[in-house]
Amino acid sequence: MRLKRVFVAPDPGRVRLRASARAVLGIGLAVAAVVAAGLPPAAAVTGGLAALLALFTVADPTVRGQAVTTALLPLAGLPVLALATALHERPLARDAAFLAVVFCGVAARRHGPRGNALGIFAFMMFFATQFLHAVPDRLPQLCAAVLLALATAAGVRFGLWRIERRTPPPAAPAPPAAGRGTAHPATRQAFQAAAACAFALAVGQAVSQERWYWAVGTAWWIFVNTASRGETLVRGFRRVVGTVGGIAAGLLIAVPLHGAPAPTLALLAACVFGIFYTAPLSYSWMMFFVTLLAGLLYGLLGVLHPGLLALRLEQTAVGALGAALAVTFVLPITTHAATDAWIRRALHCVRECAAESARRLAGDPAADPAPRVAELEAVLGRLRMSVAPLLHPLSPLRARKARARQVMVSLDDCARQARGLTEVAADPDASHDARLTAACLRVEAAVGRLVNPAARPAAGLPAPGAEPHPHPGAERALAHLHGLEASLTALAAPLLGGARTPLAGA
Incomplete structure (x- = not known):
């Protein structure tokens, strides 16, 4: 993605802009507090x-959850910090x-954002x-710095500069097909990451005993934020590309500055602003x-020279190669399997939305399709990440x-x-229209045919009865339901056409 496109990309409510500016302020004040101490x-x-991580990685859906996670960071980090320093001389x-x-x-990661x-x-x-x-x-100095920086960053995030959302964001969809042991995506990825890091550690130390940790x-x-072999390979490629560009900029900017x-x-x-502003986009x-x-x-530490930047590129290539080997040979999760699961999840959301709408239109005040729509949009966001390897410009799989x-x-x-259906489903004057109920049932049946085409068709739909009195709300809802039917019909060709199994090749 070109830098111009990144910085002119839509930013509703200027959330990215404000979050990036807040990060610069929070991290700057945290470093200033440590220096002043x-x-x-x-x-x-x-x-x-520590401040950067607190502002970048804490992503609970509620402010209270974010505060709790921020408070727990020292409990996760300081014991590891102590262990690492204690073992520094024991390779x-x-x-x-x-x-x-x-x-x-x-x-x-099985425990969600926290x-x-x-x-x-x-x-x-x-x-x-x-x-x-x-x-x-x-160790005492490092621990004090971490605690002071986290307190300062939290003061900025939860006190000095709050970024409120007018509507709560939908909860991030959980990975589909979660199970126990290696059937759980987080556990499988833990084995993959450990294998990749073991390769990177061994080869990285052979390249350099000083900078192997890169x-x-x-x-x-x-x-981080990948779920399949294709996603991981694409992310590794993008990391190498970004690192090459950063090294070139370092040679032109950082080296001549001499700290x-x-x-x-x-x-x-x-750079802090750029990290936060571009992270959601590129x-x-x-x-x-x-x-x-x-x-x-x-x-700033007085150790920068061109050879050090070249070494970073070598170590980045080693790490990317380790990740590629791990996702290929250690409990691999194929792009097809991940994509297929997310498509099924999206279709399930469509079916549930139609079912909730049918109940609401029939007069059930407890039925509410809005949460299903929010879930559908979150699932589609995750599906876009899953199909990104197939849509990559370098992908040779043109048909897929x-x-x-x-x-x-x-x-x-x-x-x-x-x-659109959710917006009009609550209209009481649009209720009691048999055409709407029949259309909702047809949407559910269409989803069923996509998910399980071998199943028998459902029983005949109820007759619409007498011609209802036209109502603008009912007509709009019916138009949206017909649109859903058309979209689901269009899905049959890419999902089922010529495929050996449902949803194959998507």
């Missing part, structure tokens, strides 16, 4: 990282502990000790700003790419029609 530069870097034990943190951090945030924070605390070569004598960090972050405080701090603030551009930020930090596009167009139209 008389702590050394390494502690200031650790505190800044074998340190490496084993690091991989254990990787596994537990990814497995914690588990994800705590797992990331714990991993990054271990990573930070390698970045700073922290020894046990520095490879491990690359492998770890590639697995000059004033311009470096200004550029660090710009992983490559986010990585560009992350890489440039790392180069500027090394400049075309089918994936057809599926997304039809499901997006389903969501649009469902939103």
Whole structure:
């Protein structure tokens, strides 16, 4: 994605803009508080990282949940920080502990946004000790910096600059087909991430005994917010692209600065803004700003040189290769399997929306299709991530790419029609129209044929009876239901046409 498109992309309510500006303020104040407390530069870097993670990874759907997760971050991070510093001079034990943190951090994602945030924070605390070569004598300073920075960031987020939403965001959809053991997506991904990081650790140390942790960090972050082999491979590719761009910028900007405080701090603030602003839109551009930020930090620490940036590229390639091998050979979750599950989930939402609408139109005040529509939109957002590998410009699977596009167009139209139906379903004057009930039943039947085409057709639909008196609300609802039927009919070709199994090849 071009940078111009990223910065002119729609930003309803300027939420991204305000969140990015708040991050710059929160992280800046956190670092200033650590410095004002008389702590050394390494502690200031650790505190800044803690504040960045608190503002970036804590994503509970409610403000109260975000506050609780933020308060729990020290409980997840400080013990790991202490363990990492204690094992700094014992490489074998340190490496084993690091991989254990990787596994537990990814497995914690089964607990939703809170588990994800705590797992990331714990991993990054271990990573930070390698970045700073922290020894046990520095532990009190690092812990104090983390606590002070988290308190400052929380004060900005929950007190000084609140970003309220007019409507609560829909809950993030849980991964489909969750189960126990390796059947649970988080557990499978934990094994994959541990294997990828083990490869990255071993090869990364062969490349450099000093900066091997970059490879491990690359492998770890590639697995964040991915669920299938295709998603992970695409993210690895985008990470390498973003890193190459960031290294080029580092050579042109960070190296000539030689760590000059004033311009470096200004550029660090710009990078923080760029990370937060581009993260929802482009992983490559986010990585560009992350890489440039790392180069500027090394400049402040007085160790930046062109060879160091070249080494970062090598370690990034090692980490990306480790992730690619892990998702290919360790409990692989194919793009087809993940996409198929999300499509089924979306169709289930459409069917439930039609059923709730039918009940509401029949006069049941407890029926409400609105939550189903919100769930449908959240599922479609996750489906877009799942089909991204098929729609990637470099994908050679042209037939599957075309089918994936057809599926997304039809499901997006389903969501649009469902939103319109929900708006008029509560109209009491539109109720008691037998045509609407019959149309809802036809939508449910159409979904059933897509999900299970081998099943017998449902019993005949009830006759509409006498011609109802036309009403604008009823006519609009009927139009939306007919639109849903048309969209579901259009899905039959890409999902069932020439396929061996339902939904195959999507």
